[in-house]
Amino acid sequence: MSQEDAQSEEYRFSRKQIVWGLVAIFAAYGTVAYSVQTLTIARPKIAADLDGLSLYAWSVSIPSLVMALVTVIFGKFSDMYGRRIMLMISLIASLVGTVLSALSPNFIFLIVASAIAALGAGAMMPLVFAVVGDLFPPAKRSKWVGLLNIPLGVFTLTGPALGGFVVDTLNWRYLFWLAIPLLVFCLITVPVGVPSLMNRDSTRKIDVKGCIWVALAASTSIIAFSYADKHPWISFQVLGLLLISLVGWIIFFRVESGAKEPVLDPAVLRNRSFSTIALATFFSSFGTMGMMMYFPMFLQGVQDISTFHSGFITTPYGVLTAFMGVPAGYIIARSGRFKWMYVAGYGILALSMFVLILFHAGTPIAGSVAVALLAGLGYGVIPTINTVVVQNAVPKRLMGVAMGAIFFFLMMGSAISPAILGSTMNVSYNKALSKSLPDGLEDIADQKTIEALDDPQILLSGSAMDDLEKTLQEKTGNDSQLFRQTREAVRYSLETGIRNIFWISAVFMLLAFLIICTVPRNYDSGEES
Numbered sequence: 001m002s003q004e005d006a007q008s009e010e011y012r013f014s015r016k017q018i019v020w021g022l023v024a025i026f027a028a029y030g031t032v033a034y035s036v037q038t039l040t041i042a043r044p045k046i047a048a049d050l051d052g053l054s055l056y057a058w059s060v061s062i063p064s065l066v067m068a069l070v071t072v073i074f075g076k077f078s079d080m081y082g083r084r085i086m087l088m089i090s091l092i093a094s095l096v097g098t099v100l101s102a103l104s105p106n107f108i109f110l111i112v113a114s115a116i117a118a119l120g121a122g123a124m125m126p127l128v129f130a131v132v133g134d135l136f137p138p139a140k141r142s143k144w145v146g147l148l149n150i151p152l153g154v155f156t157l158t159g160p161a162l163g164g165f166v167v168d169t170l171n172w173r174y175l176f177w178l179a180i181p182l183l184v185f186c187l188i189t190v191p192v193g194v195p196s197l198m199n200r201d202s203t204r205k206i207d208v209k210g211c212i213w214v215a216l217a218a219s220t221s222i223i224a225f226s227y228a229d230k231h232p233w234i235s236f237q238v239l240g241l242l243l244i245s246l247v248g249w250i251i252f253f254r255v256e257s258g259a260k261e262p263v264l265d266p267a268v269l270r271n272r273s274f275s276t277i278a279l280a281t282f283f284s285s286f287g288t289m290g291m292m293m294y295f296p297m298f299l300q301g302v303q304d305i306s307t308f309h310s311g312f313i314t315t316p317y318g319v320l321t322a323f324m325g326v327p328a329g330y331i332i333a334r335s336g337r338f339k340w341m342y343v344a345g346y347g348i349l350a351l352s353m354f355v356l357i358l359f360h361a362g363t364p365i366a367g368s369v370a371v372a373l374l375a376g377l378g379y380g381v382i383p384t385i386n387t388v389v390v391q392n393a394v395p396k397r398l399m400g401v402a403m404g405a406i407f408f409f410l411m412m413g414s415a416i417s418p419a420i421l422g423s424t425m426n427v428s429y430n431k432a433l434s435k436s437l438p439d440g441l442e443d444i445a446d447q448k449t450i451e452a453l454d455d456p457q458i459l460l461s462g463s464a465m466d467d468l469e470k471t472l473q474e475k476t477g478n479d480s481q482l483f484r485q486t487r488e489a490v491r492y493s494l495e496t497g498i499r500n501i502f503w504i505s506a507v508f509m510l511l512a513f514l515i516i517c518t519v520p521r522n523y524d525s526g527e528e529s
Helices: 003-010 015-049 053-081 083-102 107-135 138-147 149-169 173-177 179-193 208-227 236-258 266-270 272-302 307-323 325-335 339-356 365-379 382-393 396-436 447-452 462-476 481-516
Strands: none
Touching: 015 053, 015 083, 015 107, 015 149, 015 173, 015 179, 015 272, 015 307, 053 083, 053 107, 053 208, 053 396, 083 107, 083 173, 083 179, 107 138, 107 382, 107 396, 138 149, 138 325, 138 382, 149 173, 149 307, 149 325, 173 179, 208 236, 208 396, 236 266, 266 272, 266 396, 272 307, 272 339, 272 365, 272 382, 272 396, 272 481, 307 325, 307 365, 325 339, 325 382, 339 365, 339 382, 339 481, 365 382, 382 396, 396 481, 462 481
8 A cells, every 4th residue: 555545544534524523623722712812811800809919920820830731641642542532531621620710719719720720721722733633634734723723813802802891891700601611512522523543552551650750840840930939049949949840850851761652752852843843932932921911911000901901902912823823824735835934923023022122101002002913923823833843743643742742842831931920020020119119108108008019910909009099098188199109109110020021021032033943944745754
């Protein structure tokens, strides 16, 4: 049998199977997109409502840690036991976590519930793209990988505004309740449409040691960086955890080099295309986190724009991020050329981050919309190219591992970057605040009021600002001047902290751009690696 005939046989599915398979993965990916897009814009107000502003960075780091672990582990499991069963498990975890999130009585409970939901979401992201690789031969993958951005685009277009509207007019808990019908629909369609393609080789065993060591190494890395948000970098807690993490990573890679079924196959890491993309993806997560997490904070805190309107301002970034993948997929399918889009995408995204450094409280809204458009235009082509190049760079037997690994590097960056950026925010904010608070405030305000100002997100909490105004007016005989001066000092300090975050994000994006310039050139889209 010729190679072409073998390939045809390998990808032979009925039209009905392919249609239902596409419906299932489109629905699953759209559900993840709904959660990400609505909760990103709503997270600052959720933290304020549950009195969890001091744990804001943890609300991103902990779920991202879980997502990082499950991407690589579930990717390997899907190669061994089939995509269908792994998708079902991930959907059930998402459903449980979503229900618990809606019922959260406090912010710590919400973080735990979000971690459970992240277990499912983290597994689903690489799995849906691996299903595309199962259903279609290499020549057709890029088109469908691009089209998979359509449900992402729908919720990206409506998600931020919907999230802002629900938070401002109803209650943030409704955002979680609205996700439940979507998850139920996915639970119905996945068993019908997704082929199991289970490997029935009984000699294949789970790499338990690899799973344990990657969990230890990744978790200690992220917790160490998260501790740096509250402790000095040279403290025992941070340095001790970083040392444990380093030892854990060394042992993990030694274990994987000798494992029969490594959870992260060394053959994937040795692939030049994969390693270049993975490193650029990790660095670029600092830039995208600055845009996703701190740009809305800048709009709401520094420029005093409502959650609802800030959702509209950031919508172009999300929409272009989603829909630019569609033409990118078609271009690659027709020409097999991708490097020029890589270089242009990373270059435009780096430029947009450097532009953000120039923003201040008086920057016109049109400028914010323009930079959101610019960033979305640059970032939009990157996820599609990542998926297509990685899938065509490794053998099909390693597709689940490769997709899980690329998302692992993305999630590790998404987990570590908030801790580093949050630490930068706190140091910069407190330094600026100590210099800008009005004279005599400490003589008038009590210790509780002064401590409340140490939180850089106090401007996002309407109740906290009302309490501050009431307290200061009581102390000054209803004179509002001191409150106005204090509020402006907090606003200036927040602006200073976020600007430093934009600097770090821009530098990391520049590094990612330089790295991606070294990626190997175009491949033949019709060949199976």
